[in-house]
Amino acid sequence: MxxxxxxxxxxxxxxxxxxxxxxxxxxxxxxxxxxxxxxxxxxxxxxxxxxxxxxxxxxxxxxxxxxxxxxxxxxxxxxxxxxxxxxxxxxxxxxxxxxxxxxxxxxxxxxxxxxxxxxxxxxxxxxxxxxxxxxxxxxxxxxxxxxxxxxxxxxxxxxxxxxxxxxxxxxxxxxxxxxxxxxxxxxxxxxxxxxxxxxxxxxxxxxxxxxxxxxxxxxxxxxxxxxxxxxxxxxxxxxxxxxxxxxxxxxxxxxxxxxxxxxxxxxxxxxxxxxxxxxxxxxxxxxxxxxxxxxxxxxxxxxxxxxxxxxxxxxxxxxxxxxxxxxxxxxxxxxxxxxxxxxxxxxxxxxxxxxxxxxxxxxxxxxxxxxxxxxxxxxxxxxxxxxxxxxxxxxxxxxxxxxxxxxxxxxxxxxxxxxxxxxxVPEYLLRCVAWVLSRCVYRFRVRGDEHIPTTGAAILACNHVSFVDAVLLMAASPRPIYFLMDQRIFRTPVLGWMFRLAKAIPVAPQKEDPATYEAAFERAAQVLRDGGLLAIFPEGGITRDGQLQPFKGGIMKIIERARADGVDAPVVPMALTNLWGSFFSRIEQGGAMVRPLRRGMWSRVGLNVGAPMAAAQVQPEPLRERVAGLLALG
Missing domain, CATH: 1.20.1250.20 (MFS general substrate transporter like domains)
Structure with a gap:
């Protein structure tokens, strides 16, 4: 474009x-x-x-x-x-x-x-x-x-x-x-x-x-x-x-x-x-x-x-x-x-x-x-x-x-x-890693980045394809992003250290660890109260087959808590494209991060960003349809 x-x-x-x-x-x-x-x-x-x-x-x-x-x-x-x-x-x-x-x-x-x-x-x-x-x-x-x-x-x-x-x-x-x-x-x-x-x-x-x-x-x-x-x-x-x-x-x-x-x-x-x-x-x-x-x-x-x-x-x-x-x-x-x-x-x-x-x-x-x-x-x-x-x-x-x-x-x-x-100020180092990944490992193209707010609170909702999705979103945004992410990814060697520097918010299923679950949503609410950008992967985990999974209800809890605090944060739908099958994603015949050159060097990946949705209009299925539409743009 x-x-x-x-x-x-x-x-x-x-x-x-x-x-x-x-x-x-x-x-x-x-x-x-x-x-x-x-x-x-x-x-x-x-x-x-x-x-x-x-x-x-x-x-x-x-x-x-x-x-x-x-x-x-x-x-x-x-x-x-x-x-x-x-x-x-x-x-x-x-x-x-x-x-x-x-x-x-x-x-x-x-x-x-x-x-x-x-x-x-x-x-x-x-x-x-x-x-x-x-x-x-x-x-x-x-x-x-x-x-x-x-x-x-x-x-x-x-x-x-x-x-x-x-x-x-x-x-x-x-x-x-x-x-x-x-x-x-x-x-x-x-x-x-x-x-x-x-x-x-x-x-x-x-x-x-x-x-x-x-x-x-x-x-x-x-x-x-x-x-x-x-x-x-x-x-x-x-x-x-x-x-x-x-x-x-x-x-x-x-x-x-x-x-x-x-x-x-x-x-x-x-x-x-x-x-x-x-x-x-x-x-x-x-x-x-x-x-x-x-x-x-x-x-x-x-x-x-x-x-x-x-x-x-x-x-x-x-x-x-x-x-x-x-x-x-x-x-x-x-x-x-x-x-x-x-x-x-x-x-x-x-x-x-x-x-x-x-x-x-x-x-x-x-x-x-x-x-x-x-x-x-x-x-x-x-x-x-x-x-x-x-x-x-x-x-x-x-x-x-x-x-x-x-x-x-x-x-x-x-x-x-x-x-x-x-x-x-780890933000400098994090942005450097994101810059190198998005320009030297992948050929990363962003479309619609004018929809990412430069001021004020907002929720970024994106599909979850690989272990470096958060890093690519960092590369696309001029502002710091706070990520709500699965604590298993948060504990990944090397990447986990980087996510801790980025002050990512680990979240666990409520049935497994209710304390971590509640603490995560309280920290997410604080990010929005402070006027920051909060990113969430509504599928709840990395896709195992390359397809967009059903969206869970966690995003609704974030929106409701933010509105209770008087914050009507818009939701910005996003779709990462062409990442499935890359080194950092899973593949159907095996796990992630095996065979580094399986897609060759500088493979083309992208991020499509849609127009923000008003918080009052967001529901999991319509939001999923918006992300699916962005994904179809390739």
Missing amino acids: RDSRPNQFALLRQRRFAPFFWTQFAGAANDNLFKFAFTVMVTYQLGVSWLPPAMAGLVIGALFILPFLLFSATAGQITDKIEKTRIIRFVKNLEIAIMLVAGAGFMAGNAGVLLACVFLMGLHSTLFGPVKFAYLPQALSERELTGGNGMVEMGTFVAILLGNVAGGLLVAIPGIGHATVAVACLALALAGRAAAQFIPRAPATDPGLTVNWNPVSETWRNLKLAHGNLVVFRSLLGISWMWFFGAVFLSQFPSFAKDVLRGDEQVASALLVVFSVGIGTGSLLCEVLSRRHVEIGLVPLGAIGMSVCATELFLSTYHLPPVPALGLADFLSRHAYWRVMLDLFLLSLFAGLYSVPMYALIQMRSQATHRARIIAANNILNALFMIASAVLAGLLLSAGFTVPQIFLFTGIANAVVAFYIFML
Whole structure:
């Protein structure tokens, strides 16, 4: 079935996304053009006694990050309280004013004025940060959110790359370099403001909010607010760790290029290009690999790839021959260095796969009324982790460790941190298993997935064909699903461990174990009271002949208990197709999980999802007929 919704590139032709994309692109490019041109000017041209060249990059970076620590909490409140387009246009007006002052600073060669502008541009980015990520879930649907975030992430890194390259080239133009930079910065600010004029309105999500102007108490309150949703809070920590990881590599590119690869400034720039292209590629791949849902199963794949590639980057530099200083052409002519470039490209690609789904998850799972404050908490944590990254890298270097060794330590630490996060939030690991099963073991096709509710309580009723039915349903849903399943399947080795991580609800026949039976239905009722998705296999067990069995009355008990609690949860009929006879299903001549290749590799299976049925209309036989009709679609 062809999906009529626009893909991530088609969003660039739509007013709800394109003006916003180009606004943030121009802002990111301007930030980096300005900062890098100023860094080059101080390092090579001015000779300021109170700002030594060796300290210039550190001071400029620290001044730019400082407003994120001081004002992110306030920016988050303002974004929740005020219509977002107004904020964006105000921020772009502020950028024009800052660039006018910065232009005067460049023309006069005044480092003090330019340092003040660095701080103000950090403030500009602090104000824009929460609105940047809070705007997307208001403008895009759930199916577009991953692609939209991928485009923004790609655009940001391309803008960073172009800004750095342009800043270095323009400031070095003899005689007119400073004036050219001043004009370029002002032109980008004006272009961003022009694009912002076309961004459609995005209403305030909490207009009655009273702003707390105390940054210390509000920062603490924001972090507590984020901690209220543990999945979101731990995802914030995961994103902040990614910034820690990335900052280690980005900060060490100049010394890595010079001292390890024996390359010149052009080689260092080439490494930045490769890193940026890798991030952009990984970000854009997220929509394709996720089938245009928020697919957090990509996050463990990204984390594994980051650690493997960081280790491989260390190994690829271990036996590099000693050579004289290399220009870019000589560097690219030596095959040993292509391995280094490939490792760096793949490392950054996996970082894109890691970060985009996490950002999308935070946007989707955060309560709309304080989504911007959650993003502000994320910006605060990001800044703290980046500062910690700089301090730790500096300590390791001063202790005598080489840059490749620091890369190796970072890769090992990434594996440890990722394992810890995935054990705390097993949903990431479960979704990864579901993603691998549905794309690498089977060719899994879902039809009608728009009928799976993205919010609110609902009951999913599906036929039961194999031991991995629950895993395939996980792969089809953008939200977590709580499964009511036969306790014999719940106790299956390996799969049972996964179902326990998924907080599946084991149920036993009432005559065999009345206590387990009652406890299961009470837990199921609690899932619906909490507004979650509950999946049930109404046949009561896996089919033994491939045919749809009679539906039992347990689903009626769930519906009645939910309605007694005031929850009219719709029932969504589903049918898994072509699973009978596969490795994980029974067969007429034997049991499940024998002869792994009995259906060959990547056999085609499917899930057909029907329109929801109102709870009051559900009875076992009519529901069975709806599932049978979906099953007949093949």
